[in-house]
Amino acid sequence: MQSPKPRLVSGVKPTGRIHVGNYFGAIEQFVKLQHDYDSFIFIPNLHALTESIPSKEELITRTMDVVLDYLAVGIDPEKVTLFKQSDVPAHASLAWIFDCLVTVPYLMRAHAYKDAEAKGKEVSAGTFMYPVLMAADILLYDATIVPVGKDQKQHVEYARDIAIKFNNQFGTLFTLPQEKILENTAIIPGTDGRKMSKSYNNTIPLFATDEEITKAVMSIPTDSRGKDEEKDPDELILYQIHKYFNPSPELRASYAKGLGYGDAKKMLIQDIITFVTPMRERRATFAANPKLVQEILISGAMKANDIAMKKMFDVYEAVGLTQ
Numbered sequence: 001m002q003s004p005k006p007r008l009v010s011g012v013k014p015t016g017r018i019h020v021g022n023y024f025g026a027i028e029q030f031v032k033l034q035h036d037y038d039s040f041i042f043i044p045n046l047h048a049l050t051e052s053i054p055s056k057e058e059l060i061t062r063t064m065d066v067v068l069d070y071l072a073v074g075i076d077p078e079k080v081t082l083f084k085q086s087d088v089p090a091h092a093s094l095a096w097i098f099d100c101l102v103t104v105p106y107l108m109r110a111h112a113y114k115d116a117e118a119k120g121k122e123v124s125a126g127t128f129m130y131p132v133l134m135a136a137d138i139l140l141y142d143a144t145i146v147p148v149g150k151d152q153k154q155h156v157e158y159a160r161d162i163a164i165k166f167n168n169q170f171g172t173l174f175t176l177p178q179e180k181i182l183e184n185t186a187i188i189p190g191t192d193g194r195k196m197s198k199s200y201n202n203t204i205p206l207f208a209t210d211e212e213i214t215k216a217v218m219s220i221p222t223d224s225r226g227k228d229e230e231k232d233p234d235e236l237i238l239y240q241i242h243k244y245f246n247p248s249p250e251l252r253a254s255y256a257k258g259l260g261y262g263d264a265k266k267m268l269i270q271d272i273i274t275f276v277t278p279m280r281e282r283r284a285t286f287a288a289n290p291k292l293v294q295e296i297l298i299s300g301a302m303k304a305n306d307i308a309m310k311k312m313f314d315v316y317e318a319v320g321l322t323q
């Protein structure tokens with residue numbers, strides 16, 4: 001039966017604590033869109049292995065942290081199918097079919113691979129194949145939209161290309177997905193002004209302690225502008241981050257009029273703490289109830305497997321692998 005609402009698929013890798021960039025770039029969209037889309041939000045734990053496989057304990061902890069983060073920010077498991085990627089074997093099975101459909105030169109054009117190569121890293125085959133697994137994640141569920149930050153645009157394009165290639169060769173089985181990137185939150189800057197990213201060490205973790213928030217905010221560089229000296233707020237890293245927690249015109253105006261950096265940092269610290277306090281409380285409630293969290297994941301995996309296995313059967317049938 002065709003789902004009455006359009007489908008959405010997305011996830012955040014369990015490779016470290018989620019940060020403010022992940023939240024405003026992607027996760028906030030998951031929460032807002034969950035009412036209007038049949039949402040499949042997963043923990044891409046297979047993707048967490050690509051750069052280097054972490055210890056078993058670390059992977060388990062990080063995976064559980066992302067589940068708690070999702071629940072804490074307001075993803076409603078009654079509305080959303082929430083599951084771990086590793087609980088749905090079809091992701092890896094479909095990726096194999098796609099691996100055989102794409103070429104090495106095509107994958108060599110992926111930014112993530114090119115960046116790793118440029119840094120002189122010995123790139124794992126997993127990092128190289130990452131976009132193909134992501135294509136499988138999206139196409140298995142016939143997602144029409146994929147809410148992400150701008151850095152993921154190319155990966156959704158890859159998913160589209162792969163769907164077109166498969167459909168042309170074997171008959172139309174896959175829906176073409178579209179990335180959903182919001183203009184205002186496409187690239188959230190980190191404390192050093194570059195894109196906020198776990199790999200740049202410039203993050204404000206969403207569930208940081210008050211002390212960690214203070215330390216991160218205090219590390220944001222400021223210029224030598226004197227108090228009350230006018231400046232375009234958009235040129236200040238401090239305001240570029242602050243505006244996500246307090247988008248009011250009043251705040252912007254006071255930055256423009258030369259709000260002192262010390263005062264601005266104190267306000268930002270307080271605004272972040274106020275913003276995350278209800279989320280921290282919800283997180284603690286779920287963390288204290290691991291049985292409930294496991295039930296949510298099992299029920300999500302069952303629903304996801306049901307859809308994914310049917311799709312996989314159709315793929316095997318189309319390719320000639322069922323007989």
Ligand code: ADP
Nearest residue numbers: 013021022025026148149186187188196197198
């Ligand atoms: P990271 O770059 O920190 O490793 P991920 O690759 O796990 O983050 O990204 C998870 C989601 O968060 C993706 O949709 C990604 O586009 C989004 N995202 C990550 N960093 C930012 C940022 N600085 N601004 C906007 N979106 C971001």
